[in-house]
Amino acid sequence: MSDLIDEEGRVDKAEVGRRVKSAIAVVVALVVLVGGGWFTAKQGYQAYLDFRQKSDYIGEGKDDTSVIIPSGASISQMATILADRDIVKTATAFREAAAKEPKATSIQPGTYRMKTQNPAARAVAILIDPANKVVKRVTVREGLRVTAVVPILAKGTGLTEDSFTAALKDPGSLGLPEYAKNNPEGMLFPDTYEIGDNPEAGAILKQMTKRYSEVAAQINLEARAKTLGLTSYQVIIVASIIEAEVSRDEDRPKVARAIYNRLASQPPMNLQLDTTVNYALNRSGHSNLRDGDTQLDNPYNTYRFPGLPPGPIANPGRKSIEAALAPAEGPWKFWVAVNLDTGETKFGETLDDHNKNVKEYQDWCRANPGKCSS
Numbered sequence: 001m002s003d004l005i006d007e008e009g010r011v012d013k014a015e016v017g018r019r020v021k022s023a024i025a026v027v028v029a030l031v032v033l034v035g036g037g038w039f040t041a042k043q044g045y046q047a048y049l050d051f052r053q054k055s056d057y058i059g060e061g062k063d064d065t066s067v068i069i070p071s072g073a074s075i076s077q078m079a080t081i082l083a084d085r086d087i088v089k090t091a092t093a094f095r096e097a098a099a100k101e102p103k104a105t106s107i108q109p110g111t112y113r114m115k116t117q118n119p120a121a122r123a124v125a126i127l128i129d130p131a132n133k134v135v136k137r138v139t140v141r142e143g144l145r146v147t148a149v150v151p152i153l154a155k156g157t158g159l160t161e162d163s164f165t166a167a168l169k170d171p172g173s174l175g176l177p178e179y180a181k182n183n184p185e186g187m188l189f190p191d192t193y194e195i196g197d198n199p200e201a202g203a204i205l206k207q208m209t210k211r212y213s214e215v216a217a218q219i220n221l222e223a224r225a226k227t228l229g230l231t232s233y234q235v236i237i238v239a240s241i242i243e244a245e246v247s248r249d250e251d252r253p254k255v256a257r258a259i260y261n262r263l264a265s266q267p268p269m270n271l272q273l274d275t276t277v278n279y280a281l282n283r284s285g286h287s288n289l290r291d292g293d294t295q296l297d298n299p300y301n302t303y304r305f306p307g308l309p310p311g312p313i314a315n316p317g318r319k320s321i322e323a324a325l326a327p328a329e330g331p332w333k334f335w336v337a338v339n340l341d342t343g344e345t346k347f348g349e350t351l352d353d354h355n356k357n358v359k360e361y362q363d364w365c366r367a368n369p370g371k372c373s374s
Contacts (some may be wrong), residue, residue, distance in 0.1 A: 056093040060121065061115025063169055066134060068125065068197055071109040075099075078107065082123055086116045100118070103128040110134070111197055114362040136195040140208070142317030143243040146185050149315065153204060156195065163201040173202055174210045177216075179233040182329065186236045186312025187212050215318055224325045227262075233311075239324040240312035247343035253321035254347055258332040263307065265333065271302035279313040287373045310319035336361050 055075075067085055069078055075098045080089035088094045097120035098104035107127045111134040114126055120356070126132045138151055138156025146168065154161045165172070171182040180187050188205065189212035195204065216232065225235045242255050262269045278287050280300035294303035299310045332347040334354035338361045346357040365372035 001273065004279075016175050055090050057089045057117045057119050059117070059119070063115060063337055065114055065116055065317045066111055069109050070106060070113050070197075073109065074174070075104060075107075078127070082093040086205050087114055087118055088120045088123050089117070090120075094123060097121040097124045101125075101128065108133065109197070137192050138190040140188070140190045140197055140315070141191040142320065143314045144190065144372065145279070145284070145314050146188060147282070149188050153201070157199050157201075157204060159199060159201050159204075164205065164296070167202040167205050170202070173206070175206045175213070177209075177213060177230060177232070181313050184209070186240050186315055188315045189215060190315055215321070219318070219322060219325065221321070221325070234308060235324045236316065237308050237312050238330060239316035239320040240314045241273060241275060242320040242323055243270075243314050243316040244279075246345050248335065248345065249319055251335075251343075252320055252329060253326060253328035255335055256323045256327035257330050258335055260327055261331065261333045268306060269333070271305070272309070273302045276300045276302045276309045276313055279309075339364055341368075 059286055065085070067081065067087055069081070073081070075089070075095060079094035079098070081086070082088045082094055084092040100121075101124050104124055104127075107310075108130070112127060112132050113134055114123065114132070118126070136157070138153060139150055144152070150161050150168075153159070153164055161310065168184055171184055174184060174187075176182060176184060176187050184205070188208040191208075191211055193204065193207055193211075221235060222232045225232050228235070238256060238259055239301045241259060242252050245255050246252060259271065262271055274287070274289050277289055277293050277296060277298075277300065278284075280296060280298040281293065293300065296304065299305050300313070302309060330347070331349045332350070332355070334348040335345055336354065336357045337343060338357060340349045346360065348354040361372075
């Protein structure tokens, strides 16, 4: 008979109760034993991690951050900066990791995307990879005047417009070519520029004039200008006019030829360009001349004064400079954009040709009110 059944065949409730209590006690004991073991294991693992990370972190970093490596910083200085920011555990760990990486000596100054609590070797690997560098860029497009370049540079760099204006008032510090005669117009080469940390207005402008000089050397500006009977500066003046007059690449060499044909015409023919007059009047965009504008007493008024204007009217890009150096062959002396949306430009040899093209432009303006400013 089961010891849970009494002599009369009934369930011995007292015995059942005792056995249930015993079972519960066993379960509780097991829970305590297992829980205590888990706690002990967890504490042991944490102690292991603390030991491993006593001088260097492990893993792949924690929170996103960024750090600035100053210009001229040594490995030791970098180590201190990173340790102070909790990007690495200790400066010593970074120095030791850098000593094992030959490329560490090529770490460039700048701002880098990183995480906090990196292993030192990982921090070194991040800093030697240019892809992790935060690069600020500003793009200056072709055909802008200096006055239009200034706000673009200010917005792109975070500096004030006044800082650039002040720097432009000291043209001798900008690295301009001697033939520019301290006039930065035409010399701020349109391009995309990388802006470093703590930028200075003068340094950025000098970077642009340096780029101009580099391009001038690449295309052999001086020698090629001489073959046309022109100076380097005269070529840039022509290129600036091309940039202001047309937008399609195929039209640039034809405008260059038309300009040279006018300059060489007999009897002499003034250039008669709205763009140069508008430059003198500080008007931007495609502005038609108004009554009296052609009588303006200003050397940029090419209706009144013969030859090229005294300086560029914009900062030309490479394509316009190349067009000024390699004009197309043709008899044209006149041109006009007949569609301001597409930039379609028509060329003429005679005044009658030009008048027909001007009428086409005027018809387009009437069909597109508001697009032809006056």
